[in-house]
Structure formats: C-alpha cells, structure tokens
Amino acid sequence: MEDVPQIGYSEKVMDHFMNPRNVGSVENPDGVGRVGNPVCGDLMEVSIKVEDGILTDVKFKTFGCGSAIATASMVTELAKGKTLDEADKITRQDVADELEGLPPRKMHCSNLAADALHKAIEDYRERHGEGKEKAEEAAAE
C-alpha cells in the first residue's frame, strides 16, 4: 500500500491510534476522570493509581475517533511516573505537541484527554486529602 498521511494525522498520531498504550481501567483506582458526552462526540475516561504522590499507573478508555484514541494514549504516557502536580500541569497543547500536531478541527480531542487526566487527579485529591500534601513534598524534593 502507498505510504500516505492519514487525513493530516502525523505518524505519531497513527502509531498511538494503532498501538495505543495503557488501554483499560486501573484496578482499584485512586482517581477516575470521565469527561465528554457521547451525544456531542467523544467520551474519555482516565483512571490513575497513586503511590507517594506519584502516578504509578494511568489507563484510559475512550469512545472517539482516531485522534481521541491517540491523545488519550499520549496523556497516559506523559502522566505516568510524574507527581500529581506535574501531571496536573500537562496541558492540551502538550498533548498535541507530543503527537507532533493535530489537525485544527481535532484539537478538542486533546482537550478531552488532558481534561480527563485533570479530573482523575481532582478525584484523587477529593478522595485522599493527603494526596496533595505528598505530591507537594515529592515536587519539593
């Protein structure tokens, strides 16, 4: 088959779409973020495991297009191993940049992926009052 770009998707987007990392749900998650709406489009769910303020496991599920799958996969890669605060600072633009760009009309997909991660962190912090403290300590180190 001819080697042609897919509707403006970078090779990295296609790689993450075809070989998504961290698919599924974390067992006994410490936080879950679910954003989007199937009525208007994509649905994104990120679940996290946190140990000593570090995201040791991050997984995703999504109902969405190629871009939604790739951005979710990338967010889990970016967040894994980071402190809660570091992960909380991952922006929509970071996700798009790491994927070597997204078509403009697909940028909302990177919004959803980052938003779902932030929601999961927020959920963790609501469940574990001490989480934020530990994260700050870890960041200070």
Next chain:
Amino acid sequence: MIYLDHSSAMPVDERVAAFASPYLMQHYGNPSSLHTRGLVAKRVLEEARGKVAKLINAESPETILFTSCATESNNLAIRGTALRNNKAGMRVVSSAVEHISVINPMKELQKQGYAYDVVPVSPEGYVDLDMLAEMVTKDTVVTSVNYANDEIGTIERIRDVSRIVHEEGRYLHVNATAAAGRIPVDVQADGIDLLTLSSNDMYGPRGAAALYVRKGVKLQTLLPGGGQERGIRSGTENLFAIAGMGEAAMIAGREMGAEGRRLHEIAGAYLKDILMIEDAHLTGPATGRLPGHLSFRFGRIEGESILLNLDTAFGIQVTTGSACSSRTLEPSHVLLAIGLKHEEAHGSMIMMMGRSNTTEEVPYVVDAVRKTVERLRMITAM
C-alpha cells in the same frame, strides 16, 4: 487494497479513458469555432449530449446542459429555476436527506427571502409523502428530492413524489448523482423537470456533469458569458471530460442490468455476515437499495476509527457518516434525519461497491470489520 468507497470517487473506466484521451491533445478544438477542428469538437459534444440523454430517456439531446460538476448542476437547477420563476412563488422544498449541494442553494434562497421547507423522512430514508403533500403549495416554485441516497442507499419513490409535486408545485428537481448509471432513470416516465447527473459517478472523468432541463422549463443563468449551453451555462466546454461522460453514460446504460445484479449478490453476502457482528445494524432499507450499497452502524464505537483501522491495518477503504470525519463535527444530517441518536450516528460505516469488487473479497473484509470492531470495543468508554 480493497476499495469500497465508490460513492466518494470512482476510477475512470479504461474504455472511457481510451475514448476520451484524443480530446486532450489531438482533437482539442473549441466547439464554438467554425473551422474544421471546431466542428469536430462540436460533433463530439453533441454526440455526448445524445448519449447522456439516452441514459435517462430524455425527450431530446437538447434537454441536456453540460456543467462542471453535480454541485453546479444542483445550484443551476434550484437557484436558476427559483430566481427565474419567482413571480410564480417564493417557496422551495427539499427532503431532509438531500446532499449538501442541494441544501446549501436552498439556504441561499432562504437568505434572499424564499420560504424553505424540509420534508422529513421515514427511518428507512423514504420521503414522507403526506408531509410532502402538505408542504408543497401553489407558491412552491421548486422541490428537490434525491433519486437515491448515497449514504443510506435508499431509492426514493420518485413517481409518487412527482405526482404530489405537480398537483400543486411548479418544478421537481431530482439529484440523481448516486442513481444515474447504476439504476434505470427515466425522466419522462418519472415526471421529472430537472435532473442532475455526474460523470465521475459513472466511471467518467471529473470535470463534467449534466443537468436535464425538460423543454419549457425556464432557468436564470448563474454564469453569464459567451452563451454556450443555450446561453444558460457559459464557458468553453471541457471537451475531454464531456466526451468521457458521454461514453461512460453509454457503457453504464448498456451494462447496468448485469452489473447491478452482480453487485447486489456481493452486497447480499456482506450483509448476512456483517450483521452477525454484535451490535451491528443496517441503516437504510433492507431491500430496494442502490446495487452494491451497504451502510451500517456499530454500537459503542466511532466511525472514523473504523475507517482508519480498516485502511491502515487491512488496506480496506470505506467511508463514514461520523461526526469526526466531517468538517463540522456534527454527525451526518442524513443519519439524524432517519431518527438515529447522535451517539448512534457516530458509529457509521458506508460501503459502496463498484466494478472492481468481487465476492472473493467478502471473507477478508468481513473478518477485518469484525477484528476492527472488536479492537475498538476493547478501548471504548461506553
């Protein structure tokens, strides 16, 4: 590679290419010129007109106007008749499942003060004839209904539509882009006033389309200029594409019966096996579809993902009515019009078979669709 997207684009038939190619570099005359080369071009142009007229049983070749594309024909038909005949009324009507190149000219007229009514359709995509009768009034100058829908495969009951439109309204325009060359179209028997057909939807070159205009129907030109095409559509004719369109129309007319039966058989083999996949549903009617046309929706997954996965992993090219493949990020208006919820409309896959497809491909494609659906369902958050 298995190409199953013949509603988006078709290859030019080799016989058509061979017939038309001399008109690129050898017989390149302008049909308006009076010298020999021009007269040859004029003859070719008129022969093509005759072949297109024959395909749709038009009363004479003079009823065929050549344009550059189906979008132009639709615009000329809708805006041209509405603007020219506005003393007869300022209402226009279309069905809810028309192509965007019909809907947008209607909306342009609406901006200019015309009332625009949209007739709903049944879950299988058939125009609601009772609502049509209600919406078409004595002030309705043009009504547009597609002959067949390229997204859900529905072949409309055009004779019933025509009867209703002509009881009150003035002109019936039919966009037959998806139908002409695939199924018999008879403008006289069907009672059609204006009909759009496109070269590249019948294995002809891009850059040519036609508008049938029944004798007596008056149009306002949208492209004033040198007066070609009876003064209604000026511009030097694209002789290569028009010659190709004529040849393509002739071949399609001759072969559509056998080809239609062949495609129907292939589609039947697909239908049975794809509907075995969990939460797979046919969209559009179960019978009476365009030959070789199938459209599905798969619950809990998204159409663009299906398209990308089939293409990248299996070399199979289909299309989708999913929001995520459109510019607007809105699901297909056709899928919404047949009553699907937004989340249901997201998981659409459209297969349009053509001359290159065979039954031998069916097991490979079905297996690929099944694997694709299963893979995407592993990821889904629904």
